[in-house]
Structures are given as structure tokens and as C-alpha cells.
Amino acid sequence: MTHLKKHLAVLGFLLAAAVPAFAQQVIKLSTTTSTENSGLLQYLLPKFEAKTNSRVSVISVGTGKALELARNGDVDVTLVHARASEDKFVAEGHGVNRRDVMYNDFIIVGPETDPAKIKGSKDVLEAMKKITASGAKFISRGDNSGTDQMERAYWKQVGSQPQGGNYVSAGLGMGEVLTMAAELRAYTLTDRATYIAYRAKTGLQIVVEGDAKMFNPYGIIAVNPNNFPQANYKGAMQLVEWITSPEGQGLIAAFKVEGQQVFFPSYKGGK
Secondary structure: OHHHHHHHHHHHHHHHHHHHHHOOEEEEEEEEHHHHHOOHHHHHHHHHHHHHOEEEEEEEEOHHHHHHHHHOOOOOEEEEOOHHHHHHHHHOOOEEEEEEEEEEEEEEEEOOOOOOOOOOEOOHHHHHHHHHHHOOOEEEOOOOOHHHHHHHHHHHHHOOOOOHHHEEEOOOOHHHHHHHHHHHOOEEEEEHHHHHHHHHHHOOEEEEOOOHHHEEEEEEEEEOOOOOOOOOHHHHHHHHHHHOOHHHHHHHHHOEEOOEEOOEEOOOOOO
16 A cells, blocks of 8 residues: 555656646737737637647737736737837837737728718828818727827828817727727728728728838837746747747738738848
């Protein structure tokens, strides 16, 4: 009996020692609503999770909030699209190993009636001037997301924007703002991927596209482990390495919404 107990004790010890090696790690990711609303993450992450025995816990918010969560150490890694804010985040020592991941573009969408008569325009600033002059409604994200930051930069360059009830600051994600724009027959600035995912249910039309100012790059950044030793830096870097690897970049290129490619891989190597 004593001999059996010894064997059981040894077996128990070996099993306990083996558990950490096989335990599923959790990687906390803050990201933008566009990567979530478009379906990209639901497509990409299961493949990464299966390969690395990980579970990626996703918090989908605007870029400003996503970077704030990373700055506070509430996540391990962040995937966002506001290059100036990303560079500031890294320069201040909050993040490390930023890499380009992919890009698409912003577009302005609106009702089929096109009250500002801007359909077909390739000049985003001129189109926004016409929206203001026409008295048409414009729905803003109003949430410090990458899209919101870009929109505010446009209005600043234009020098004016819709006033009063013609300008609605929603404080919502992209999908919800597209739905609101459809209900209010208003214009809004959106990333192309989310628009395509919501096109059928909103009926909104693309009215402005193709301006170089509407380029929309995405970057991934690991939280600085020197600031937050408890962060899963190893897991964060596994995700950074995978999403910028030939496999990850190939999957991004292959992802389609309504049969259309909506994100284009952009990692060229290096750090």
C-alpha cells in the first residue's frame, strides 16, 4: 500500500508539473471596432489560437481607448489605426516593437439622394465643404477612434463643419454609426471594410473615395514589459510575430467581405 501511495504521489507531481506546459495562455488584445465589425478577427484569431495554444481576449473600442487600455497595462498588445497616436504611444515608452500590419482606406458614405451632390468626388476636403454648405447631416464617431481623429483633421483643414443638429457626435463604434447614418439619411466617414460589412443592411452609398489623404494604415504594438512585468509579453510578441509573418499576412490578403478584399498586408520585414 505504501509502495502504491509513493507511485501515486510521483504521478501526481508529474501531472502537476506538466499542467503549465499545456495550459492555454490568455493574450489580452485591445483593438478598433473596424477589425471586429468587419469580421477580420473572427477569421484570423482562431488560426493563431490553434497554432499557439492561446486564447486571445479581445476588447474592441476606438483607437484612443484601445491605446489607453494599453497605456494602463490592462492589455498585452494593441492593434490600431492612428499612426501619429501610435508613434506618440511608443515614444512615451508605453509600447515596444510596433509593426505595420495592413492598410485599407477611408471613404465618405451617404444616402442615395446625395443632398450635398458629392457622389463621385475624389477630393475629401472639397466634399466636406459641400456637406457643410448644403445643410446636410453628418454623423461623427465622436469617440477618439482612428476614424474620429482622421475626421477631425479633415474638418480642421476645411476650416468649418456642420453646425447644430446637422452634426451628430455619436460616441459609438463604426457599425452603429453607419446604422445611425442610414436612419438619419446622413453622411459619415468610415473605413471601407466596415462599410462593406454593413452595406446591405444600411443601403448607404459610397460618395467620396480615392483621395490619397484617405489612406488608412494599421499597426500592432506590444505593451512595454518594463512598465508592466505582469503583462503577457511573450504572448503579445507571439501575436505580433504571427500577424506579420507570411502566414498571417497571407490570411489578411485572403480575407474578403461580400467577395471583396478589404485589408491589404503591409509588413515589409525589419523592426
